[in-house]
Amino acid sequence: MNAGDELPPLEIPITRTLIVAGAIASRDYQDVHHDAELARQKGSPDIFMNILTTNGLVGRYITDHFGPTAVLRRVAIRLGAPNYPGDTMVLTGRVEEVDGDTATVRVLGANGIGKHVTGMVTVTVPAGAAPGAPEEAA
Amino acid sequence: MSHEVAVDEEFEKRLKAYEGRPAAVAGMGKDPVNAPMIRHWCEAMDDTNPAYEGEDAVAPPTMLQVWTMGGLSGHTGRAQAYDELLGLLDEAGYTSVVATDCEQEYLRPLRPGDEITFDSIIESVSEEKTTKLGTGHFVTTRTDLRVGPDLAGTHRFRILKYTPICRGGGPQVRQPKPARSRPVVNRDNAAFWEGVRRHRLLIQRCTSCGTLRHPWLPGCNACGGLDWDTVEASGEGTVYSYVVMHHPPFPAYDPPYAVALIELAEGVRMIGNVVGVPYDKVRIGLPLRLEFQEYDEEHDQEHDEKLTLPVWRTHEADRPGGDV
Numbered sequence: 001m002n003a004g005d006e007l008p009p010l011e012i013p014i015t016r017t018l019i020v021a022g023a024i025a026s027r028d029y030q031d032v033h034h035d036a037e038l039a040r041q042k043g044s045p046d047i048f049m050n051i052l053t054t055n056g057l058v059g060r061y062i063t064d065h066f067g068p069t070a071v072l073r074r075v076a077i078r079l080g081a082p083n084y085p086g087d088t089m090v091l092t093g094r095v096e097e098v099d100g101d102t103a104t105v106r107v108l109g110a111n112g113i114g115k116h117v118t119g120m121v122t123v124t125v126p127a128g129a130a131p132g133a134p135e136e137a138a
Numbered sequence: 139m140s141h142e143v144a145v146d147e148e149f150e151k152r153l154k155a156y157e158g159r160p161a162a163v164a165g166m167g168k169d170p171v172n173a174p175m176i177r178h179w180c181e182a183m184d185d186t187n188p189a190y191e192g193e194d195a196v197a198p199p200t201m202l203q204v205w206t207m208g209g210l211s212g213h214t215g216r217a218q219a220y221d222e223l224l225g226l227l228d229e230a231g232y233t234s235v236v237a238t239d240c241e242q243e244y245l246r247p248l249r250p251g252d253e254i255t256f257d258s259i260i261e262s263v264s265e266e267k268t269t270k271l272g273t274g275h276f277v278t279t280r281t282d283l284r285v286g287p288d289l290a291g292t293h294r295f296r297i298l299k300y301t302p303i304c305r306g307g308g309p310q311v312r313q314p315k316p317a318r319s320r321p322v323v324n325r326d327n328a329a330f331w332e333g334v335r336r337h338r339l340l341i342q343r344c345t346s347c348g349t350l351r352h353p354w355l356p357g358c359n360a361c362g363g364l365d366w367d368t369v370e371a372s373g374e375g376t377v378y379s380y381v382v383m384h385h386p387p388f389p390a391y392d393p394p395y396a397v398a399l400i401e402l403a404e405g406v407r408m409i410g411n412v413v414g415v416p417y418d419k420v421r422i423g424l425p426l427r428l429e430f431q432e433y434d435e436e437h438d439q440e441h442d443e444k445l446t447l448p449v450w451r452t453h454e455a456d457r458p459g460g461d462v
Contacts, residue, residue: 027207043302059200
């Protein structure tokens with residue numbers, strides 16, 4: 001785990017099911033996340049992903065990479081271009097800073113219309129559990 | 139203008155007054171941290187991290203806000219100040235809401251059985267900002283979540299309360315086109331507009347001296363005579379002068395369009411629209427012929443009768459592509 005390490009990209013198809021399932025799993029019943037007609041009345045072309053789902057996907061991206069012993073300390077995200085159904089979001093990440101067993105990772109989630117999410121994640125990875133070690137590459 | 143600025147400043151001051159006030163006091167999670175909600179979350183996110191299942195499971199840290207959500211039955215512990223602030227923004231037309239930022243710190247893991255309490259304050263209310271979505275104000279809150287006396291995490295959340303810019307495409311609530319402005323009909327000109335309604339353009343004539351006049355007036359400009367009758371216009375005229383209207387656009391009108399001063403064959407002049415020719419082809423001296431146009435505007439509850447107006451069509455051979 002070194003500053004400058006790039007995380008492999010993760011492609012997430014933005015399906016209507018993902019948007020609705022994410023909204024309901026996060027107990028977010030705002031109509032713009034499940035009712036296309038009401039979303040359009042509010043000036044949006046379709047339903048769009050809620051911020052809690054984006055937050056969850058960013059967290060998953062980091063822990064998928066660093067493994068089940070990794071502990072999230074901080075997740076800070078900013079939303080830009082909405083995730084609409086039919087789009088694909090590609091998450092990429094880069095280790096910006098390493099301090100002992102704690103890394104700060106810059107994350108970008110880009111979709112077909114722009115940057116959906118930009119963020120910084122601080123994660124602690126107990127020694128020996130870092131990914132990319134030879135035994136895991138096999 | 140300066141009045142509007144003063145009003146804006148007053149409004150922003152009212153918004154700023156909410157900074158530091160509570161958004162939620164002693165809120166309680168609707169459910170304790172629990173395995174089913176964790177599993178539903180992991181299914182939605184397709185998160186297969188083994189740390190989130192089994193005997194020793196912890197909740198995904200990014201679920202932090204979930205434990206404070208009101209769901210369909212609404213929030214508990216939400217402070218009056220926060221609802222007031224959102225209400226104030228609603229009233230000012232910033233009716234839509236979108237979350238823009240979420241910053242969370244996780245101080246200790248949450249495990250099934252943990253009972254969450256939380257307090258939240260309004261950290262800041264921004265001045266008016268214009269974004270791609272529309273114009274509005276950012277409202278930032280900070281929430282501290284506790285399990286018993288222990289701080290388990292902090293959650294800073296920013297929303298934009300905004301006035302949406304409506305986009306084209308897709309079925310939208312159709313706005314009826316606003317109706318054209320109506321002529322002002324009074325006792326002096328009522329007979330003129332009655333004539334127009336019956337497709338007759340009437341010119342007032344003084345019965346003392348025979349002078350024709352338009353617009354309609356109670357007395358004669360030439361001799362002061364008060365009695366009058368009418369002659370029907372032949373319908374021939376020429377452009378005496380004109381302007382092209384670009385700005386400001388009025389609802390129901392599509393600029394640019396030409397407004398002409400037409401000299402009738404009988405010698406009087408009147409204002410009218412020139413049709414059958416693009417606005418930039420209107421010229422002084424252009425020969426015109428009278429027509430009556432009906433404006434049958436739908437959804438017009440204010441005016442139940444359709445509007446009839448005299449308009450002026452160019453004489454020259456009809457050109458393809460002419461503006462009607």
